[in-house]
Amino acid sequence: MTVVTEVSANQYIGDCASTEFDYEFKIFSEHHLVVIMTDGNGDHEERLTLNKDYTVTGVNCDKGGKIILSSPLFNGNHLLIERCLPAKQEVSFENCKQYNAKQHENAFDYVTMLVQQVLANTSLVLQQPNRFANYFDAKNYRISNISQxxxxNDAVNLALLQSVIKDMDIRSIRVNDIDMPALPDAESRKNKQLGFDQDGQPALFELNELGGE
Structure with a gap:
């Protein structure tokens, strides 16, 4: 065979009924498949277990085969079937032995599949959109597990951002109809009375202006 397709993974969405799902690429062993189930958002991932959660047909078939789940996939859950090869070279070619075309072809095919696997994994990495760009494009995906x-110039996670906003809020004057500017510093506020001007904006007044002593 030759490796004539770059497909090395298939994805499906569950319907609470189907248990058989096609994979459209060749594998040399049933252990060369990784089958992963996630919820609709992809937040919760579970790697399924061969011969417990699923079985495999079509090993060594050029067009691929099927995985058969032991129970239907829940409605809206996602299923990923992906080829994952160990990065090894286990074929031994000995001098003065009869040439075995199939053995050689399988060895070259295995290397090609490994290259496809690396390229597929590289496509999942956060990348610059081109060589000249000075930024990385997340392509509208979330970036999770950001450290403090x-x-x-470090990225900020949501928990820290919410904490900072909360700290700012407890020191802020807020109303529901206009934006309120920050008050002057403490030195400027000394011995002053807080009030509001004709536009409803905060203003400082001398104490005697409001009848103070």
């Missing part, structure tokens, strides 16, 4: 930032 240490430097000014």
């Amino acid at each position: 930032p240490k430097n000014d």
Whole structure:
């Protein structure tokens, strides 16, 4: 055979009924498949177990085969069937032995499949959109598990951002009809009374202006 397709994974969405799903690429062993189930958002991932959660047909078939689940996939859940080869070279070619075309072809096919596997994994990495871009494009995907930032230019996770906003809110004057500016610093606020001007904006007044002593 020759490797005439770059397909090395298939994805499906469950319907609470189907148990058989095609994979459209060749494998040399049933252990060369990784079968992963996730919820609709892809947040919760479960790697299924061969001969417990599913069985495999079509090993060594050029057009692929099927995986057969032991129970139907829940409605809306996603199923990923992906070829995952160990990065090994286990074929031994000995001098003065009869040439075995199929053995050689399988060895070259295996290397090609490994290259496809590397390219597929590389496509999942956060990348610059081109060689000249000075930014990375997340392509509208979330970036999860961001650590606490240490430097000014580090990315900030949602928990820290919410904490900072909360700290700001408890020091803020908020109304539901206009934006309120920050008050002057403490030195400027000394011995002053807080009030509001004719536009409803906060203003500082001398105490005697409001009848203070």
